[in-house]
Each structure stands twice: as C-alpha cells, then as structure tokens.
Amino acid sequence: METKRDGKKKQTTVITYGTFDLMHEGHIRLLERAKQLGDFLIVGVTSDTYDRQRGKLNVRQSLTERIENVRRTGLADLIIVEEYEGQKVEDILRYNVDIFVIGSDWKGKFDYLSNYCQVVYLERTKGISSTQKRGIVRLGIIGPGRVARRFVQESRFVSGVSVEAVFHPVEAKAREFAQELELAWGGSEWQQFVESVDAVYVATPHHLHVEYALRSLEEGKHVLIEKPLALSRSDAERVFALARQHGLVAMEAIKTAFMPAFRKLIGIALSGTIGDIVYVDATFTKLIPEKGREFDPNLMGGAFTELASYVLLPIARLAGKRKWDAELRFLTKRGQSGVDVWTNVEVIVGSLVGFGKVGLRAKGEGHLVIGGTEGYIYVPAPWWKTSYFEIRREKPSDNRVVSDAFEGEGFRYEIAEFISAIQQGRKPVGLADDDSVWMSWIIERFLRGEGVKEVKS
Incomplete structure (x- = not known):
C-alpha cells in the first residue's frame, strides 16, 4: 500500500x-x-x-x-x-x-x-493513437450484429486489446453500433476503417467471411474470422495461404476451442486415460423462430452452416491427421425456406466414429461424450461452454470430475489467444489451420449434397 x-x-x-x-x-x-x-x-x-x-x-x-x-x-x-x-x-x-x-x-x-x-x-476515451497504445492491438469489427455486440463487451476482460472501430456498408448501422458501444469510429469507408486498426474480427453473414478476410489480409491486418471460416476447402486454404504470405495471424473464432476446460479435455482424451477412442458424440441444438439470417438461403443459413463447426471440433481435434480419410454421411430435414432445420452427420475415420447433431427447430440434449475402450468422458450441456467434465469408468468409485475456469460467454478466451498469437508472432494454439480447413471441407460436402439423405415432412 x-x-x-x-x-x-x-x-x-x-x-x-x-x-x-x-x-x-x-x-x-x-x-x-x-x-x-x-x-x-x-x-x-x-x-x-x-x-x-x-x-x-x-x-x-x-x-x-x-x-x-x-x-x-x-x-x-x-x-x-x-x-x-x-x-x-x-x-x-x-x-x-x-x-x-x-x-x-x-x-x-x-x-x-x-x-x-x-x-x-x-465516458471511455476514444480514438487513442497506436503510439499512445504501445503493445495494445487495435481491433476493428466487420459486421455490427448480435455476436459482435457480445464480442465487444467481453473484450474488456482481455488485456492488450482495444476495440476501436466498426465497418458496415450501411453507414447508419455502423455509426449506431459505434455509438452504443463507445467505439472511436463507425462507418462505411473501407480505407478509413483499415487504417485505424491492426487486426480485424469478421462477424458478417457466413457467405461474406472469406471476402472480408482476404481484403483485410491484403491490407496487412490480422484476421479473426467467425465460424464457419469458409464454406469450401479451397476458400479456407486461400485465407491461410495469404496469411502465411504476409506473415499475419488468421484464426477461426470457435470460442470452445480456446476454453481452458475444453483444451484440458482434449489433452486427457488423447493421453490414453480412457483407452483408445472409439466414438465422439456431440449435440448442439436450439429453438429459434423460422425467420431471419439463420433461415435465409441467400445468406447461406441453415442448422449445419450455423452450428456444425462446434460438433465437428472435437472430432477434428481427436482424429488428428487421419481426419482427411473420413467417410461422411448426412441425414437432414429442410424447413419452409429450403435450408436445413436439423442435420445429423456421421464421420467415420478408421476405427473412430464421430456423431454430430445440430438443429435450429429441433431440441436435443446438448452434451458431449467421448467413448473409449477403458471408460468415457462426459460433458454436460451446454458442452460448448465447457467448465467441467467427468471421466467415468466401469467402477463408479474410479470416476473423477475435472474442472477449469469459464467466465462470461467465452469470447474472451478466443480473443486472448488471438491477441497473444499476434503479440508473440506465433500460430494460435487450440485450433490448427488444418482443422479449420477440414471443417470447411465437410460443410462444402454437405452443401453439395454429397452423402446427404433428406427426411421428408
């Protein structure tokens, strides 16, 4: 004192x-x-x-x-x-x-x-220059929507970052968002936007992720791209190739991948604690009115494009390099607008089988189970906000609970990893580029109708 x-x-x-x-x-x-x-x-x-x-x-x-x-x-x-x-x-x-x-x-x-x-x-001090904020990454947002609003609110819990600006082609939307969240700048002038930031968070509708990621990388900006990073393998590969070319960080914003308990979960599963991994069963569903962006085919809406990144994440992390040999099967039901309202995906990689269930108009138990030859790991709903999990064995007395920190909505963990990777000049830890490319490839296969069986109403 x-x-x-x-x-x-x-x-x-x-x-x-x-x-x-x-x-x-x-x-x-x-x-x-x-x-x-x-x-x-x-x-x-x-x-x-x-x-x-x-x-x-x-x-x-x-x-x-x-x-x-x-x-x-x-x-x-x-x-x-x-x-x-x-x-x-x-x-x-x-x-x-x-x-x-x-x-x-x-x-x-x-x-x-x-x-x-x-x-x-x-009132927050706005418009502080880069020289006044040495060591602080000035972050700009593309797409002032619901997710971006929560993202800005959680960014205050991460040291070394300041959200400074927001871009949207409609000037009024950007200015309203900037005023509400006390950002220094909001507008539709692209060059003014990119000159005011060091890194960009792309939170647009899915079909615009790659376009804005590439534009930002060409301007020399690091990019954090909301999931799904891309809707095809080739587009995902283009993003990472351009980032490597310019020496920049490109990272997919799947917050679960960077949460402490989830990272611990993957490490324990891969360590052999539950024996050889036999299956992964992940569910993410929610009930929302059949309207808006999520159900708009022109905006690449649908349950699979909206939520598949989450259920594919543990499969990708546990399958490793073997994942590219995956055999895929999809079972889906479409709604009034033509997009899927729920989809089941089955991923077979050698002796490992992954089951993923997503839905926007059908509800299921949102848990994650990783089954092994000597036990299994159970993560209760909502598993994508992992704070604890159980390692369960044949004898209940051998069971144990593992927990770690989880605060807020979880955005702070992906923000912290993104900022640390920029500051330390390294690749993000928790989600490999190859994992993001693979998930984009699976989404592409689904959108093309490969291996897809539809359930009729």
Whole structure:
C-alpha cells in the first residue's frame, strides 16, 4: 500500500479500480478525470490472483509493475490492491468514500454501490493513437450484429486489446453500433476503417467471411474470422495461404476451442486415460423462430452452416491427421425456406466414429461424450461452454470430475489467444489451420449434397 495522505482533513474522497496493464493514455485520462471529482483519489489495482478469478486474460505485467504504472502518473493519493470479489463495498466503507468512478463500458454493473456512495461512469476515451497504445492491438469489427455486440463487451476482460472501430456498408448501422458501444469510429469507408486498426474480427453473414478476410489480409491486418471460416476447402486454404504470405495471424473464432476446460479435455482424451477412442458424440441444438439470417438461403443459413463447426471440433481435434480419410454421411430435414432445420452427420475415420447433431427447430440434449475402450468422458450441456467434465469408468468409485475456469460467454478466451498469437508472432494454439480447413471441407460436402439423405415432412 502506498499513500500521499498528508494528515489534513479530507473533503471528497474518490475511488476507482483497474488492472492498469500496459498503461496508456486512456488509463491516464480516466485517472485525471477521477482526480478532478474530489480532493483525494484512491486507486485499486487488481491482484494477479483476482484477475484470474474474474476471467481477466492476457495480463502481461506483474502486480508490482502495474502498481508502479499508477504511481508514476502522480495522480493517486493512495494505491491499494483489490484481491477478491466484494472488496469494493468494504473499501468504500473503510475509507469513507464519497464517489466511486469507473469507465462507462461498465455502465450499470456497479449500480449496487450507490447504496454506499455516488457512482459515476466516465465516458471511455476514444480514438487513442497506436503510439499512445504501445503493445495494445487495435481491433476493428466487420459486421455490427448480435455476436459482435457480445464480442465487444467481453473484450474488456482481455488485456492488450482495444476495440476501436466498426465497418458496415450501411453507414447508419455502423455509426449506431459505434455509438452504443463507445467505439472511436463507425462507418462505411473501407480505407478509413483499415487504417485505424491492426487486426480485424469478421462477424458478417457466413457467405461474406472469406471476402472480408482476404481484403483485410491484403491490407496487412490480422484476421479473426467467425465460424464457419469458409464454406469450401479451397476458400479456407486461400485465407491461410495469404496469411502465411504476409506473415499475419488468421484464426477461426470457435470460442470452445480456446476454453481452458475444453483444451484440458482434449489433452486427457488423447493421453490414453480412457483407452483408445472409439466414438465422439456431440449435440448442439436450439429453438429459434423460422425467420431471419439463420433461415435465409441467400445468406447461406441453415442448422449445419450455423452450428456444425462446434460438433465437428472435437472430432477434428481427436482424429488428428487421419481426419482427411473420413467417410461422411448426412441425414437432414429442410424447413419452409429450403435450408436445413436439423442435420445429423456421421464421420467415420478408421476405427473412430464421430456423431454430430445440430438443429435450429429441433431440441436435443446438448452434451458431449467421448467413448473409449477403458471408460468415457462426459460433458454436460451446454458442452460448448465447457467448465467441467467427468471421466467415468466401469467402477463408479474410479470416476473423477475435472474442472477449469469459464467466465462470461467465452469470447474472451478466443480473443486472448488471438491477441497473444499476434503479440508473440506465433500460430494460435487450440485450433490448427488444418482443422479449420477440414471443417470447411465437410460443410462444402454437405452443401453439395454429397452423402446427404433428406427426411421428408
């Protein structure tokens, strides 16, 4: 704990909190504005342990370094360490705080503190330059939809990234999204967009993923592409080839692949813990009205294009290089618009059989089972948000539960891996390029009708 308190009677005490990793102008401006609200400013710096507990990822500096970041600003009268959830109330009471201050991207989250002091949400600093944000990846979004909105909200839990801009061909849509989520720029001018960012998240309808990924790579931008990365093998290969040519990171945004518990699950399954893997059974279904993008054939809607990446993921990870010898069979039912409303896929790779079930108008138990010769792994619904799983054997007394962190919607894990890969100049870990190409190939086979049997209404 560090203090500049001089013993004089305080008037208005202000408190704020943050990680303050890679201190930049945005942090400093927030502290300056917080300081202006009172006479005595207390700054809480989150501990390494608490950051992990609350799901803050990719923090690059130690607690000591981050405290020093705050001290060097000369703005804090008292620096404390935030070590656990619920500490804010205790700190407010302990230090007789009058005003709690936090950035507006947390608006509404801390309203409960108004029972103890005034709560002020300060507008986020927009448009900070790359030189002001050294070590920070400036990320732009293509496609201001539902998924992108959740993505931006979760990005605040990842250190080393700042979502700065959004692009959409319809100017008004981009500007509305930028205003709502307090981004520095929103518009339809492509060149202005790409010049304001270092990396791009492609969250358009499926049929536009490859077009925008290639355009972004040609501009020298790293790309995170929402699943499915592509609707054909050749298109997926083009994306990764161009990324390699320019020395850039290209990654498919399947959040499950990067979640700690799922990565642990794959490692345990491959280690021989349940013997030889015999089958994989994965289901992902949801019930939504038969309208909108998901059911539009012009936007390549349908249950399989929408959800197959998830159920194919564990099969790809466990089959390894053998997956390219797969024999495929599909059973599908189409809805009123002509796209599939549910589809079952059977993937046979040597002695391994994978079963994947997806649906938009049919509901099933959303679990994952990996069967082996000496036991099986069971992941309860919703398995694609894996936080724990069970290793089950013939004798119940030999069963055990394995768990790991899962916070929010899970987007933070894919964001953290993408940003780390950029910063470290390496390939992403958790999902190989070859896996994404293979899944695109299977989607292509389905769309071509190869091995597809339709169930009539």
